[in-house]
Amino acid sequence: MKTKINEYGSGRITVKLGALAMLLPLFAACGGDGSTEVSDPGDLEAPRESVNLGGEGDLYAPNRLLEVSVSMDASEFNQLRSEGRTLASTARECLTDYEYSEFTASVTIDGVAMEDVVVRKKGYIGSLSPSTPSLKLDFNDLWDGRTYQNSKGITLNNNRQDPSNARQCLAYEQFRQAGIAAPRCNYARVRVNGEDLGIFTNVEPIKKPFLARAFGDDEGNQYEAQTADFGTWLSQRFEKKTNERENDRSDLQSVTDALALPDDQLMNVLPQLVDVDEFIRFWAVETLVGAWDSATGNANNFHIYRAPDTGRFHFIPWGADTAFRGEHPLKPDTGVLYRNFSLADRLFNIPQYRAQYQAELEGLLATQWNESQLLQNLEQIRELTGTSEAGVASLKAFIEGKGTPTDPDYRLPRRAALEQALTAETASGSVYRLADVQPDCSAPVTTPLTGSVSAVNGTDSGSFSFTLPDGRPVDASLTFAAFEVDSLVYSIDTESSPEVVSLLMIGVDASNSFKPYVLQLFIEAPDYVPGTHEFHGFATNALLFEVDESLPGDVRTLALGATGSVILTSVGTGSSAGDVELTLDAILEYGPDVQ
Structure with missing residues (x-):
């Protein structure tokens, strides 16, 4: 420590x-x-005197690949790797604070050595990985005044949701071209105790130096959003990053109050609180680059800053590793034109602002969205980082399209998808906004999850067991389900880095008219070996569903993994890759809407 x-x-x-x-x-x-x-x-x-190491080089030069080597106590690095929120905790209406442990390490960057560097893990949920943890390095904490190339620390994102290694930097560049303040970034090869963890994205943190450069001052209120929105209760989810001691959050309430006004009054009041023209351009860029896990796509992954000179909020993109993807994978029929955020949804329903948003998109397509330049930049990043052609394939398909309409993986080029949405008579897509209700902070309802299942030579057998919130036990049999369906489906998610193995198990409850349930296990490929593997974020965890054909996707989410483990007895390889034998010993948490 x-x-x-x-x-x-x-x-x-x-x-x-x-x-x-x-x-x-x-x-x-x-x-x-x-x-x-x-x-x-x-x-x-x-x-210890103040010192700037590494000279006056540009820490975020776009064509630069840093070589970062970290040396620390092996047991402490194992502890760092293991830390993170549980998947279930992120679904709670009252999210508890979570602090990562800090450790001391020796760090070398491009040959420049530093002792007494503070290192900790970073990440909310989607980027959590026990094999390749995202890292924050602080050069200044234990040595006041020390910087590396004029920076007090660096933020290294593990690109877990981006095997192309390119999405963040390409997306932020699109924001900057549109005149939106966005972090700079480049790349780093990271080694810890001699282990090569691969390519990380070195992202400029949204801190006071960024604010001063982007807005000319750093004294205003800055907030970070993780599934947050304006609202009586939702505004509480904004994490204040500056002026914490005063903790005056009345500026958030002012926007909430404005959004409750009739349209004509809103149009007079809102521009005094939010740079509306800039927000609409920000919204258009999020739509352009298909960043579904964003402010307008998911009420997530952004910062807002209230500039003292104007008193107006500005939006700053963050966590752009899901850019260049498109529709929300967990919210069916979101569509191309994002508005899963109160401000975007409200403005979209006012004709003047909807026309302005659509005009911004048309302008971006006409003057900024350059497919050949994007593909050239992508290729430069691929060569710089040594990324495979397969790693960038889905990003290329987003830009230029893929296949023909009769192909199962057909995809329209992004330009064509947007033009189609803009010319439609009615706006496509459903709107999913967070509910502004008082959160339920009671303890979640939990259930043990146990089971023993196997898939050998095409024969699936075994069961998984849990208890419903009403106290009724369920024993979901894969053996019985196998008479009707393939009850254990093995697949690999190649759009994660490292890849993730998914085991989709279908079991039926013989004591309740053979009612079907689905349990999805996912395990990072490096951990898909015999042994005990603890639950960890999205990297290794479980989702429990009940089949309900009246719902989109035909299933309803019941519970998420909290703690516990998957014990792999054997796993197949090669032509037998789908073979597996495992047992389960875990705790799941039911969602607040599950009775």
């Missing part, structure tokens, strides 16, 4: 030398015999 080092050396010495000299006589007067112990002057190290 890290040990705080102040300006006078190591340990917990916090009194400046001048003050220490004044206090020594007082300590002497307190002694029973008038004596005192005085530390050896050699125990106090000389002050």
Whole structure:
């Protein structure tokens, strides 16, 4: 773990030398015999001077691939790898605070060595990985005034949701071209204790230096959104990142109040609180690049900053590793034109603002969206990072399309998809907004999940067991289900890095008219080997569904994995890759809407 080092050396010495000299006589007067112990002057190290290492190089030069090497205690790195929120906790209406542990490491960047660097894991849920954890390195914490190429630290995103390694940097460049403040980024090859973890994205953090550069000051209120929106209750989900001590959040309430006004009043009041023209352009860029896990796509992954000079909010993109994908995978029929956010949805329903949004999109397509340039930039990134052609295939398909209409994986080019949506008589897609209701902070209902299943030579057998919220036990049999369907389906998600193995199990409850349930297990490919594998974010976890053909996708989500493990006894390889034998020992949490 890290040990705080102040300006006078190591340990917990916090009194400046001048003050220490004044206090020594007082300590002497307190002694029973008038004596005192005085530390050896050699125990106090000389002050560490402010220093900028690495020279004046550009830490975020787009054609740069940093070489980052981290050395730390092996057991501490194992602890770092294991930390993270549970999948189930992210679905709770009241999300508890979560703090990652901090450790001390030695770090070398492009040959420049630094001792006493604070390192911790980062990530909310989608990027959590035990094999390749995202990292934050702080050069300044234990050595006040130390920077590397004028930066106090670096943020290294593991690209878990982006095997192309290109989505974040390409997306942020599209925002900047449109005049939207966005972080700079490039790439880093990261090694920890000699282990090559692969290519990470080195992203400029949204902190005061960024705010000062982008907006000319850094004194305003900055908030980060993780599934947050404007609302009486939803605004509480914005995490305040500046001016925390004052914790004055009245500016959020002002926007909430404005959105409750009739259209004509809203059009007068809102531009005083939000840079509306800039937001509509921001919204159009999110739509252009198909960033579904974004502000307008998912009420997620963005910052807002209220500039003191104008008193208006500006939107800043963040977490763009799901850009260049398109429709929301978990919200069916979202459509091409994003509006799963209160501000976007409200403006879309006001003809003047909808026309402005559509005009922004048309302008971006006419003046900024350049397929050949995007593909050229993508190829440069691929060559720089050593990414495979397969890794960038889906991103290329998003830009230029794929196949013909009769192909199962046919895809329209992004330009054609947008033009089609813009010329439609009625707006396509459903709108999914977060509910602005008082959160239920009661303890979640849980159930043990146990089971033993196998798939050998095409024969699926076994069962998984759990208890419904009403107390009724369920034993879902794969053996019985196998008479009607393939009850254990093995597949690999190649759009994750590392790849993720999915085991989709269908079981029927013989005691309840053979009612079907579905359990989906997913395990990162490096962990898909015999052994015990603990639940960890989306990397290794379980989702429990009940079949309901009246719903989109024919299933309803019941519960998510909280804690526990999957024990793999054997796994097949080659032509027998779908063979597996496993047992389950876990706890699931039911969603708040499951009775």
